[in-house]
Amino acid sequence: MITLRDVTKRYGEVTAVDGVSFEVPSGEVCVLIGPSGCGKTTTLRMINRLIEPTSGSIEIDGQDVMSVRPEELRRHIGYVIQSVGLFPHLTVAENVATVPKLLGWERRRYEPKVRELLGIVGLPPAEYADKYPRQLSGGQAQRVGVARALVADPPLLLMDEPFGAVDPLTRERLQAEFVRIQRELKKTVIFVTHDVDEAIKLADRIALMRSGNLEQYDTPETLLDHPASKFVHDFMGSDRALKRLGRARVANVMRTVESTTGGARSVVAEACGGSRFVYLTDERGVLEGWVDCKVLDAGTPPEEAGTTVDWHEAAVHPETTLKDALSRMLGFGFRNVAVVDADGRLVGEVSLAAIEGTMADADTHIANLEEGEVLGAIPEESPAERDELT
């Protein structure tokens, strides 16, 4: 657990952070958000003492950070920055091994760990371990940055706009991976961004800052539904129904689908059963495309009734938010989109109707949905509680 108590940082006349207090429970993701210059980076960097606070105290699991030697403290806190800051003269594996080496681990202890982490962030070590940073794309470099921060298994992770410098599609993937990794590793994370959608997507709690002050600290739902001030309301944006879709995951509304690996007409026809479409996969279950059963019935050979796709482009993951799934559907002009796991294996599909269902029921706290829970079973909130500011 991280506790900030009345933390202030002054630079001469300028007060960068002004008496900020909040608490992040262990295993939660706290997103620091706010306009440029509001003190997010300063707040973050005081936690690992890259910046010393002017006053106030910061505790990690009850221990005052000022009581630990800064270098020692930082070796136990993961740190990821927008510019990544990989060492250009070291290979990917050597970069990732930095903190274990500082901690005095032996090679046989850190080497498997380095390879494991590269795997976790989606960079197969056989291919990437010996590359140099200049040989990586922006997204790959950022993955290495994340692996480097996680390799020594720190309980706390500080991330300063980690996905700010990559293109939107890569950012979306990195965010989905972050959600997947976080679900597995359960780190305490403090994550700086100025992208509201990113905050809504990733946060357990959002700390919204404004010129050095903490405006509101609460769950994304509360910030959307009960903004503490006009500033919070305006900052979160007006399209709140859509924003809420950023809290719900595909996993909550997807359904299973028919699929076949077959090529023969009879096999495909049988897989069609009563449904309109049937997905095609390879032997390992990786999505390859789909067949329109109607066209098939009309007598076209299966090869011609099918559409071949690259799952990287055309499918979403269970961790994808409904907002991203919706924009994918709109982009492709489909009413359904396939859901695949990290390796591209088909696990289901999500329909526009299912997403509409969650939108129509705008009062439901979609994020509270447990996997598989039925939408109708969510307790409703009285409409009067919403829109108090409008």
Next chain:
Amino acid sequence: MILPPRMRPVVAAFAGTMLFAWIVGQQELWASVLGSLFPESARPVYPAATVAELTMQHLRLVGISSGLTLLVGIPLGMWVTRPSGADFREIVSAAVDFGQTFPPVAVLALMMPILGFGLWPAVVALFLYGMFPVVSNTVAGLEAVPRTVIDAARGMGMDRARILFTVEMPLAARIIMAGVRTSVVINIGTATVAAAVGAGGLGDPIIGGISVQNMAYVLQGATAAALLAVVADGLLAGAERLLTPRGLEA
């Protein structure tokens, strides 16, 4: 056998060095070549010492003065880029700048009353004269290390010394080596002036040749010094290549 690209300049420089060493050792070759170039000269070769001896003297002079330049210049450049030395940065760059613009002959003249005749006034003059490229490239190389890399290093818990020696210096190595190379090559040429204060070296036949009006001596000393500079440049270029981390190679 195919050489890896980064070894090629090193191997070429070694071959050049061997060839140079052989040429320097061939006193008769110098005599016959200079004799054919200056047929009217009774003594086309500098008589007081062999080319090999003069070259060794020259190398000693350059070795000591450049060695001192590196020993002082690189740490000085490192220091003025640290917080503790930041205040001295302007003074140091002004001083090394002045050291380079001040003519070495004048330094020699000024040093003579203090250090007398011989090797040491020459060493002092050359040491000061060679500082500028070393210090300024060390500073430039360290400044060119991206702030974000240093920030990440600090964020991971490296202390300042470790960042300097395992991150900043490797990343600055190429630029620093380019400064070292410039400094040493300039020094080899400038060191011929040192013969004026009796420091010996390849300047001896040049200055001796001017005073007795024997252009063959001048050509002998100048040619040997020029060849030495080319060879040193090649060796240092090879070193520069080897010290450049692989990750920075284009």
